[in-house]
Amino acid sequence: MKKEIKGYNRREFLITTVAGAAAGLLAKTPLGAQSPQGQAKPNPEKPAQAGKQPITRVLGRTGLRVPVVSMGVMNADNPALVRRSFELGIRHFDTAWGYQRGKNEEMVGAVLKELNARDQAVIATKVPPGRPEMMDQMGAKLVEEEFLARFDQSLARLQTDHVEILYIHNVSEPALLKRPGLLSALDKAQKSKKARFVGFSTHKGMAECIEAAVPMGRFDVILTSINYSMADDKALLAAMDKAARAGIGLVAMKTQCKQAWYREAQSPEVQERYYEGAIWHSALLKWALRLPSVATAIPGYTTFEQLEADWPVAFSLEFSADETKFLNDRGIQLALGHACRQCGGCAGSCPRGADVPALVRAHMYAADYGNFAEMRRALDEIPAGRGLESCAGCRECVAACVRSVRVPRRLGELRTIFA
Ligand code: SF4
Ligand code: SF4
Structure with missing residues (x-):
């Protein structure tokens, strides 16, 4: 393990010098390819953060150092958005075997290849283990083979021989963490050096799954749902703290509470009057990133405007007066009851x-x-x-x-x- 982390010293250096790297790439990489769906081009103006360093954190025992704002690629289908993210300084890209039937991984792989940036990026992908009733029938050996076959598909789509993080996708009950065939698959993925670090993603039963994972000592990274609507979930926050103390790198997802609660509870006029523009995105993202256990977050932005709202958060986690007002607003807090937190x-x-x-x-x-x-x-x-x-x-x-x-x-x- 020591050797593996040591091997990342150069990577850490590369990642922490993102501003310089980004400046160089901005000079040589064409921007603004039109999306297949005709999305807007990125803002050609120089970002306000140009020349500044984003806040970076080490992802638990992996030793990987990444900016606090990463990219959840899941819903994005525009390669220019991935390219722009890298150019701005984002280094950690989160995708999955199942996203867009493989096209999502293909897009990440193609962009990193085009930028010749594979060695500067942290790629995380997720492989689904299959339905429990199917795994019961398959037995451990087949479960392992199927998982590894899917992972090989992911590597081919990503045009790489390894990923930094391999997750078991969508763990919602602790029993899955000990399912015969899955842990051995992770072992083999690591032994073959196809996966540097392993973990799982969870967005249901998060507290129980994280609690169960800590004593196992087998997982390097956990990708968990966490957002402001869960601020009173003491069990989840305690489990996250315990995991972080045990050296597990915690990545936050679903940080923006991107659900109907906000618009269901607030009229458009009220939103516009009090919270124009990107205020609630930045406030919610900062809230998650200020949790002591969270290393980085993967907001799932799909437009350049959302990227421009999310990325500046990497440079300051201090709440502005408006963001504080937003988070303390009684109407907002009441509206959070409309946010499903997959409890x-x-x-x-x-x-x-x-x-x-x-x-x-x-x-x-x-x-x-x-x-x-x-x-x-x-x-x-x-x-x-x-x-x-x-x-x-x-x-x-x-x-x-x-x-x-x-x-x-x-x-x-x-x-x-x-x-
Ligand atoms: S709908 Fe309500 S009860 Fe069901 S998972 Fe979401 S928050 Fe929990
Ligand atoms: S009660 Fe609701 S969830 Fe259940 S079957 Fe009827 S429509 Fe579906």
Whole structure:
């Protein structure tokens, strides 16, 4: 282990000198390729942060040092956005085997190759282990083989022979961490040097999964959902602190609470009057990054405007007066009850046995991220008989949130998409 971390000294140097590297690349790399979907070009003006150093942190025991703002590539489909992110100084790119049916990894690989920047980047990808009932049938050997075969596909798409971080994708219960075949797959991925470090992602049952992972001592990095709507989740915050103290690098995702809570609770006029522009994005991102356990965050921006709102956060985590006002606003705090935090509290609320938290999550991908492929993938992961098919013919949805999320409305919208 010592040798591996030592091997990153040069990488740390490269990453911490991002401003210089970015300046050089800005000079030689053409900007502003048009998106396939016709998205706007990046702002050609010199960023206000040019020449300044972003705040960087070490990602736990990996020794990897990255800027506090990284890129969650999941919903982005514009290579120019990835390129621009690198040029600004972002070094950690988070993707997954399943995102956009492989196109997401292909885009990351192609951009890093074009920039000749593979050795300056930290690539994290996630491989799904398959549904529990399928793994039961497959047995440990097949589980391991299938996981590694998918990982090899990821490496090919990324045009690289290794990634810095390999995650088990979407761990929502501690038992999965000990599933025969998965840990041995991670061992083999590391022994073959295809994965430098390993971990898992979690956005349901996070506290339990993180608590279970710490004594195992097997995971270098954990990618967890954490945002302002979870500020009162003492179990999760304590588990994160424990993990960080144990040397696990914590990466924050879903930091922007990007769900309907904000617009459901506030009229557009109120938003515009009090919180113009990027204020709530920056405030929410800073809130997550100020947690002592969090090393970096992967906001899932999809436009240059959002990138321009998120990246400056890497240079100062101090709240502005407006950001403080936003976070302390009673209306905002009440509205947070409408943010689904995947606590699982609605799990038993459907008399037909539907997996309500998973359905709400699928709705989030479609309605809040506009990512229908990810919605489809989330639905496909639901065990047979517990997905949207349960809702066929159901006259009135009685599934209920323990907070204020309007579950029947969201599931109604989800059903409409498939009508
Ligand atoms: S809808 Fe409510 S109860 Fe269900 S997972 Fe989300 S926050 Fe928890
Ligand atoms: S629509 Fe009916 S079946 Fe579907 S989650 Fe709601 S109560 Fe359950």
